[in-house]
Amino acid sequence: MFADHARKRSDTILRVVNSDGREPSRVFNVRWAVAVASLGLAALTGCSSEEDSQGAAAPADASAESSPAVDGGVDESPRPETSANDGQNEPVPDAMDDARSEVTPDARGEDVGRTDAAEAGSPSADATPDARDVDAGSGGADGATDGNPRDGGDGPASDGARPIDTMAGAALTRGHHMGTAVQTALLDSATEPLFTTVLTTHYDLLVAEYQMKWGTTQATRGVFNFAPGDQIVAFASRHGMMVKGHTLVWHQSLPAWVTALAPTEVGAVLDAQIAAVVGHWKGQLYAWDVVNEAITDDGAGYRSSIWFQHLGAAFIERSFRAARAADPSVQLLYNDYGAEALSAKSNRVYTLVRDLKNAGVPIDGVGLQFHVNGAAPPPLGDVATNLDRLIALGLTVNFSEIDIRVADVPGTQAEKLARQRTLYHDIIALCAARPRCHSASTWGITDKHTWIDMQYGAGHMPLPFDVNYAAKPAVAGVIDAWLGK
Numbered sequence: 001m002f003a004d005h006a007r008k009r010s011d012t013i014l015r016v017v018n019s020d021g022r023e024p025s026r027v028f029n030v031r032w033a034v035a036v037a038s039l040g041l042a043a044l045t046g047c048s049s050e051e052d053s054q055g056a057a058a059p060a061d062a063s064a065e066s067s068p069a070v071d072g073g074v075d076e077s078p079r080p081e082t083s084a085n086d087g088q089n090e091p092v093p094d095a096m097d098d099a100r101s102e103v104t105p106d107a108r109g110e111d112v113g114r115t116d117a118a119e120a121g122s123p124s125a126d127a128t129p130d131a132r133d134v135d136a137g138s139g140g141a142d143g144a145t146d147g148n149p150r151d152g153g154d155g156p157a158s159d160g161a162r163p164i165d166t167m168a169g170a171a172l173t174r175g176h177h178m179g180t181a182v183q184t185a186l187l188d189s190a191t192e193p194l195f196t197t198v199l200t201t202h203y204d205l206l207v208a209e210y211q212m213k214w215g216t217t218q219a220t221r222g223v224f225n226f227a228p229g230d231q232i233v234a235f236a237s238r239h240g241m242m243v244k245g246h247t248l249v250w251h252q253s254l255p256a257w258v259t260a261l262a263p264t265e266v267g268a269v270l271d272a273q274i275a276a277v278v279g280h281w282k283g284q285l286y287a288w289d290v291v292n293e294a295i296t297d298d299g300a301g302y303r304s305s306i307w308f309q310h311l312g313a314a315f316i317e318r319s320f321r322a323a324r325a326a327d328p329s330v331q332l333l334y335n336d337y338g339a340e341a342l343s344a345k346s347n348r349v350y351t352l353v354r355d356l357k358n359a360g361v362p363i364d365g366v367g368l369q370f371h372v373n374g375a376a377p378p379p380l381g382d383v384a385t386n387l388d389r390l391i392a393l394g395l396t397v398n399f400s401e402i403d404i405r406v407a408d409v410p411g412t413q414a415e416k417l418a419r420q421r422t423l424y425h426d427i428i429a430l431c432a433a434r435p436r437c438h439s440a441s442t443w444g445i446t447d448k449h450t451w452i453d454m455q456y457g458a459g460h461m462p463l464p465f466d467v468n469y470a471a472k473p474a475v476a477g478v479i480d481a482w483l484g485k
């Protein structure tokens with residue numbers, strides 16, 4: 001799978017892939033990997049101390065649409081509000097200005113409204129999953145699946161052929177998956193081949209960073225553009241990877257024609273968008289993030305999106321039902337940020353999905369984004385409690401958009417990256433320990449291309465690979481976590 005031109009430049013990657021410089025074995029080899037791990041993968045990972053993202057050419061479709069309210073909910077530092085959009089495919093909608101005004105930064109990071117044990121329910125995860133859920137964590141020791149094509153089928157993502165000293169290979173040892181958001185311009189890029197090399201080596205699940213959002217799929221009313229999303233699905237298929245659809249119903253990535261709709265049109269337009277988009281990729285995705293970020297930062301209620309304004313809270317149930325009607329087997333997820341630990345917001349997410357489930361609404365799981373400030377990470381014991389109460393509802397969980405900013409972590413560059421490794425490890429260990437945690441996805445793979453630069457400025461180094469695609473210590477931390485070390 002390593003193209004020659006990529007191999008020449010990928011020595012830093014292979015240092016983590018293979019300690020002796022050989023091309024990595026495609027054979028699942030526990031003993032070898034354990035030996036490598038015992039030598040200490042951290043010592044084998046190349047890690048550039050130089051940040052040269054300023055000099056890096058942005059991919060043609062690198063998008064910088066602001067997500068003003070997005071945060072791990074664990075970070076009290078103010079978020080710079082950007083309106084820049086470098087993307088060619090995703091317009092900046094007028095509605096975003098409205099969305100920005102909803103942000104209540106002061107509410108972020110408050111650890112309020114802890115849930116008592118009675119509300120949390122049993123953390124024993126004794127729920128009985130329905131048939132659609134069984135893929136989550138069902139891979140077993142060899143990463144085998146039930147043959148569901150949405151789960152990678154017989155491709156390398158799920159037949160145990162990925163080396164366990166890669167992030168995806170390690171994840172598969174317990175039936176989990178390692179995902180990332182991608183941008184189409186970087187897939188099979190001739191000018192930046194290391195992107196594809198790292199992607200196909202360490203990941204087995206792709207998420208469109210924005211190419212399946214409304215702003216791309218129906219930027220012009222009645223004109224659908226599925227080509228960028230198709231490119232991601234085709235790439236995944238060639239490489240035996242799964243794809244998660246992201247995202248159907250959000251307050252961002254809305255073209256002006258949507259935000260200008262007459263109130264009486266909103267419901268029908270929403271239904272039609274979901275039917276068209278889910279229908280287009282029917283049978284090709286393992287899951288959809290159906291509703292994204294619907295709850296306010298303070299957990300008091302629903303964000304004042306056009307969906308909530310015109311349809312009330314019923315837009316959520318409506319969206320899930322429309323998605324199920326368009327694809328009877330794809331898993332349907334609610335996705336949000338700042339709901340990882342115990343807080344008023346995570347309580348609200350919990351009660352939302354509990355009530356949907358109890359009402360028979362087709363919801364299969366919850367995505368927790370994990371945009372984390374390394375200087376103020378969510379209390380992991382509380383994250384565990386939160387995961388267990390969601391799982392106890394009979395839902396899957398997934399860590400959907402992990403990035404861990406370390407600019408505010410005190411110490412030297414090496415100390416910041418060591419702390420980042422620990423946090424990546426400890427967060428992903430929470431997924432690894434739970435069979436019903438389907439996957440952990442990073443929001444990008446390299447510090448060279450990260451939306452964090454647009455949100456917080458440069459220097460946060462949030463992703464597992466550095467600007468030169470060398471594995472940072474975080475990679476070894478992730479591998480250890482998946483392997484239960």
Ligand code: XIL
Nearest residue numbers: 063064065066067070209210292451
């Ligand atoms: C971001 C992307 O990274 C940007 O490229 C895009 O322009 C705006 O959206 N939470 C989400 C993601 O659910 O969709 C956001 O992605 C990041 C925050």
